[in-house]
Amino acid sequence: MEKYNISLVVFTWLTQASVGLILLRAIYMRRSSAGDEKIYITGRYILLTTFILLVTGLLFSFSHLNYPRHAFNALNNISTSWMSKEILAEIILVLILLVWYILIGFMIKKIPFLILEVLAGASGIILIYFMIRTYMLPTLEELNTPAFPLSFIITPLLAGSAIIYFFLRKSEPELAIKYKMFFTILFLFSLINHTLFRSFQHDLKELNIFTAFYLAALITSIPSLSSTVKNKNAISDVIFLNLAIICDFLNRVYALTYTNPAL
């Protein structure tokens, strides 16, 4: 019996990517030396991307409901259901980002964006926590390993740093290299974590595709690392980052679809 749905996998991944973007955007806004106007414009684009990813994720989450007409009932059990809490946190985050983007759009610079930044960051972290708890049910033994929650922490930072790297690659190459280095370290963590996660599983079928992608990403990481050492951005970075992102996504597909279903 199929217990999970690919749209749910996409939902978790996109939502986590947007949370990572919120957190890493905050670092960009403080570390960039590109000038106020440029930082403001890049920050706005990153925020728009975050919002689009989050809303797309939310739409995907709707598509896994078999009776979406009753979707408003999903907030009925906030006291005991982690899924209700997760949905509430997701809605709050969407609203915060919407207000934030509208205010930026109207160029209301007097509004203290730091408050919205902190609120969005905190809501994002709480949302990730609720997501982890949603899946770590005591009955889902295969997800009750340290590797699973760790993957929900690595993904936001991995996806966030990759997207910001693509934003900065041409305009602010020096800062982009720092995001690339951070990404590479996270990818290695992700690889170790995925290996650990697999070691907890009884059923090792259907894994060749994952291994193949991880190997390809590892191979392409070599020229990318070489360019990083030379303090440059190369075309190999783009290939490496894309492959590594695919690996992380496949890792999620594996975790939520190919693990042994409960009886």
Place this chain on the structure above:
Amino acid sequence: MKRYGFYIDTVNCSGCKTCQVACQDKNDLEPGLIWRKIIDIEGGKWKAEDGVFSEYPFAYHLSIACNHCSEPLCVESCPTQAMHVTDIGTVDIDKDKCIGCGYCTWACPYDAPRLNHQNGRMSKCDLCYDKIINNENPSCVDACPMRALDFGDINTLREKYGSNRTIFPLASPALTDPNLVIRPHKNSLNASDRNSLIANREEL
């Protein structure tokens, strides 16, 4: 609150699936949707005795549905409160609230809630609510030709049959405090992940 439960006799169960068919017939379930499933467990080992290898195969059947647990994780997890405990202590689904997300299936260690593709909402054994409030047995119990199923107040069942609730491959009863009593097949005592398997997984 009074709690109802099932007694399952795995010694006498022949795996004929009459209980499953009776359940489907009574509840008018679409083909493929099963609220009571029959798990066929097979296993065995070889033993070397005086230079001769002897085989020790075994098989037994387990008829299982919703166990209307005293601490139902499905009720706790359901985001809509569609999954609820009824006035007579059984666990049921309110179709007017259910969104068909399937989260109750993840939470249930017995995989009892199933998606009804016809109406897009979750469905499960309601212990034949309409029958038991009229002091009748659930359909599966009455249909069993081997008298391997029984039903009633869980305390009465435990007085009559004992209190065992575990058998391979069921999850630990500590998870949800299920209201069931199992008479274990003698070979189930040796069954484990290492020497046994579910032979009909595709049917479940």
